[in-house]
Amino acid sequence: MARPLVAEINLAALRHNYQLALSQSATASALAVVKADAYGHGAVKVALNLADLAPAFAVASIEEAEALVAAGITQPITLLEGFFDASELPIIFARSYQPLIHSQWQLDELTNYLAKHKLPAASLNVWLKVDTGMHRLGFPLEQAAHAYKQLNSLTAINLITLTSHFACADDLTNQATPKQLEQLKSLQQQLNCPISIANSPATLGWPAAQEGYLRPGIMLYGASPFAAGHNLGDQLKTVMTLKSQLISVRDLPAGESVGYGARFTTKKPTKIGVVACGYGDGYPRQAKDGTPLLVNGIKCHLAGRVSMDMLMVDLTNNPSAQVGDEVILWGENLSVNEVAGYCDTISYTLLTCLLPRVKRQYINDLTQVKE
Secondary structure (H helix, E strand, O other): OOOOOEEEEEHHHHHHHHHHHHOOOOOOEEOEEOHHHHHHOOHHHHHHHHOOOOOOEEEOOHHHHHHHHHOOOOOOEEEOOOOOOHHHHHHHHHHOOEEEEOOHHHHHHHHHHHHHOOOOOOOEEEEEEEEOOOOOOOEEHHHHHHHHHHHHOOOOEEEEEEEOOOOOOOOOOOOHHHHHHHHHHHHHHHHOOOEEOOOHHHHHHOHHHOOOEEOOOHHHHOOOOOOOOOOOHHHOOOOEEEEEEEEEEEEEOOOOEEOHHHOEEOOOOEEEEEEOOOOOOOOOOOOOOOOEEEEOOEEEEEOOOOOOOOEEEEOOOOOOOOOOOEEEEEEOOEOHHHHHHOOOOOHHHHHHOOOOOOEEEEEOOOOOOOO
16 A cells, blocks of 8 residues: 555646636736746646646746646746756747846846847747845846846847736735835836736735736645735635545553654643654644644644654544544645644745655646656
8 A cells, every 4th residue: 555645636726726816807817837846736737737728837947847848838938037047048049938037147148149149030038027126136127227128129039028026915014015016117117018027915915916917826726825814815725635644543641752852742641643744745844733734624733743754643632533544734624824834934835845755646637647
């Protein structure tokens, strides 16, 4: 019998979440962000199941883009970090990947490449990244117009999309977001070009940003980008359910410690279960005692430090639990956001850190592609 830990991926829920993103604007399109192996969900399966809905995809690198193309994806693919070296430019032009240009060195390399190679006019669409306040990637505002003009002077370049990234859009009271949006839109008016700035929280919570390409990421996978309840965030459907089983159950008297470092000590006679899941699967070692799990649908709690392949659960709330019972680590009825809060992290981390040895099981799959 195989190890019982699996990540069940509900692709119907994925499609629902994409359509929720798209419904937020009557004029915008929604580019599906599938970087980091679609946030741990499997980029090929995700893209193929969105292929009839999404007009374009976004990834972090050429390697990620190539995997989609090899699987049959024909939509435009945006490279969210652009190219890392000029040696990538031949394949970018050959595949018509859309690189994000965020630094002068990239612009210079692109200009030099086109000076040496005669390519058809208007053969490549690019994105121009502007730093409106996050100070991660992008041309400073005072340099952005010059960078746009340099790009626009290259005959091989076709459409230039102006883009930036919100730093605080998940906080609907933070005034940094309107300021960033105002700066990008002012530049757009000056340059008369399309823009894209709406990430998941902006797609759901900042209507003024819903222009051009929306860029839903975490919301596609059913995790709300907002810490508190939100009308639209609460309509997202869970895509991944991480599930395993109890592989051992034992009764311990009061005063006995459980797991490495003896962090958890029973205060009374306690039934302890062992679950086949650990940090070697991507479940966070920093999870605190009390982190919730569902055992046969009943909420129980982590007891002791997570091991590489196993973790322990206090079954006080479920005294009839036995070996073979289903354990939900996160998923439907147990939000990944709630679990992340007990691990001092965010849902993005839990999803993207799930390791390859955890088998992905796809349901409501529109394709027959095997991974």
